Amino acid sequence: MSNFDFSNLGPDLILDAIESLGIYPESGLLALNSYENRVYQFKADDNLRYVVKFYRPNRWTDEQILEEHTYSYDLLEHDVPLVVPITIDGKTLFEFNGYRFCLYKSVGGRMFELDNLDQLEWLGRLLGKLHKASSSSLFTSRATINIEQELLESTEVIKQVNFIPPYLQNTFFSDLALLTERTLKHSNTNYQTIKLHGDCHAGNILWQSHDAKSDAILVDFDDCLNGPAIQDIWMMLNGDRQEKLMQLDVMINAYEEFHNFNHAEFSLIEPLRARRMVNYMAWISKRWSDPAFPRNFSWFATDKYWEQQILAMKEQIAALNESTLKLFP
Known part of the structure; x- marks a missing residue:
């Protein structure tokens, strides 16, 4: 996308993007505290809670995002406790209508x-x-x-x-x-x-x-x-x-x-x-x-x-x- 913001990222597009992965939200989208990206929590029809993160357009290259994801999985293999992006059909980075995004399982904590x-x-x-x-x-x-x-x-x-x-x-x-x-x-x-x-x-x-x-x-x-x-x-x-x-x-x-x-x-x-x-x-x-x-x-x-x-x-x-x-x- 040529723009650097989220002017076209509305609720319908967000839901369509999530459903394109075969995951169907049952709850509304709860916006989480993030200004650089757009991050939302929701509950899906499998009774699990997820977090979806939409990357700011033109902020990172695909290579940089995938390097972050690979790093997360490498750390997980070394028993470092962290939240890693969900892999679907061998991919962790997805695209919908020009917006790149990934999914995480929602975790709680103080x-x-x-x-x-x-x-x-x-x-x-x-x-x-x-x-x-x-x-x-x-x-x-x-x-x-x-x-x-x-x-x-x-x-x-x-x-x-x-x-x-x-x-x-x-x-x-x-x-x-x-x-x-x-x-x-x-x-x-x-x-x-x-x-x-x-x-x-x-x-x-x-x-x-x-x-x-x-x-x-x-x-x-x-x-x-x-x-x-x-x-x-x-x-x-x-x-x-x-x-x-x-x-x-x-x-x-x-x-x-x-x-x-x-x-x-x-x-x-x-x-x-x-x-x-x-x-x-x-x-x-x-x-x-x-x-x-x-x-x-x-x-x-x-x-x-x-x-x-x-x-x-x-x-x-x-x-x-x-x-x-x-x-x-």
Whole structure:
């Protein structure tokens, strides 16, 4: 499709696409929280619950999507708990009226608790197992983290939009340039590049309980890519410096039960946080023509938001100037 949005994806088309696979919804479509793609949960006539995901047109190539699906199945073979796309007639990626989509079995669970050290310990083991299975080869179609290139490209995207009020522009772009400079200065650590989940935050982890046994399951590998192992860990850290050290200690000790971790990568935590901060502003900017974005991110076009981003960048510059987190034996 030539368009980049979902203007033609109505309920009838969604239902027709699902039924083209021989699966017949009995319930209505429950929209799940996703802005990049369109994701819906439903109950079918086989009494099972499913999730259907329609990929944003022109966002990924078929090769990139299929590489994500293959990666998911490879991890499943290594006993990594995750949700994989359903295979029908040997295929996991389907097309209907120009929209590409896939199906998953619906799984439940509670939100992952960042302040729960037992859950962080479990997640550390999961990520150690995941990265061990991921370290033998790299994605060939998907991206590799390149902090310098991404910051420069995101800056250009932000410059092209007309959201930043004139009285803030000089300060905003001056701070953004300084943030970029400090980020690049602190991101020259040598590290092994491996395949990653890429967007491992609390919203993509479901905590489940089974007969007095609790564990976690990973969802949404849409942003999987190549990069340093710390990318799948740093978003779990929150609170003050001492709290982050405690969380990091718990996760890394559990991680190393399955896979060695290069502690030099701790120096990438703040550069990767800066990368996410700037990429997020650029992401919303690029998606603004999608009606879902002005509706759900209306604050993006307010003066207050850009004032807050200036403050956030100053705080991140200060964080980059602090000493790197370190764990001692």
